[in-house]
Amino acid sequence: MSIVLTAIVVLLVLSLIFGAVLGYAAVRFRVEGDPIVDQINALLPQTQCGQCGHPGCRPYAEAIANGEPINRCPPGGESTIQALADLLDVEPLPLDGEHGEAKPPMVAYIREDECIGCTKCIQACPVDAILGAAKQMHTVIIDECTGCDLCVEPCPVDCIDMLPLPVTTQNWGWIAPPPPTLVADQRGVS
């Protein structure tokens, strides 16, 4: 009888000690939020364009962390999908056409003669890149514009054009060649 009692007491004490250790560790190593979301968010282009179906880049990063496909960001294009695939250790997918095509970097341009100063495009702009006031002509701050297209739709006089960003020595980038495809059957052929 006494051996049973000892066994129960010893196991109980052991469990209590380990429970206390784990409880302390849970407080000491508490994780605030989900750090993976920050890493995903850093890879997204931050155009806040909403083409992925989410209100901005951060909500899409949270959705990716919860298992949404990584191929819904047209402004990011192939390079963003590749970077996300590397980060999350999943297969890269082709861009999902439903959410728009990949385009070269664009910038909005307001034909200022036609602008009636309705401020509708200012409200649509997610990054506050349009300058102007009611009944005054508006214009776009090119450095702030992310080329997201969201101001084109609300304009009542269709005076906003999306122009490709002029290539200058500041923003020119080397165009990466497509990654080599390694096929087992090709070994030793070339």
Next chain:
Amino acid sequence: MMTEFILILLGTILVNNFVLVQFLGLCPFMGVSGKLETAMGMSMATTFVLTLASILSYLTYQYILVPFELEFLRTISFILVIAVVVQFTEMVVHKTSPLLYRVLGIFLPLITTNCAVLGVALLITNRSEQTFLSAATYGFGAALGFSLVLVLFAGLRERIAIADVPVPFRGAAIGMITAGLMSLAFMGFTGLIRL
């Protein structure tokens, strides 16, 4: 003194390798060996767990179970120790490397059921004239052996993934064959030293 530890290390890493000679811990061996980086992360986590778990179970056995004559409780108390160490490791990995935490996924808590961990803890108490240091060395050696084999196997599987494998053997089948061949190779160490 020093040679004893070297002998224990060699014995657990090569001669009595827990995966390829004693066939313990095959689940993570097949499950997490798809990519080299993941395998390295898993190796580190398992090394940490195995070493800590073998030290703690040795202490539990020697200073709690033996004085109270409760040796029959060793399996349940070792499982308790291992579960706690794994839970602790999971918290640390989640805090320090969220990416590794995500990649390892279910295999991290599954270290609890890795039979190599319980196997090492039980084998340590079975061996006679065990000291604290030799128990720690034994656990560490077993973990090194597991890591070595897991990383080697992951490297092989990365090469196999782009190789021209006949259709019926693709996937898990060629993995099993490779593991068998590696096991045969490790059998070659038998008799190198006697433990």
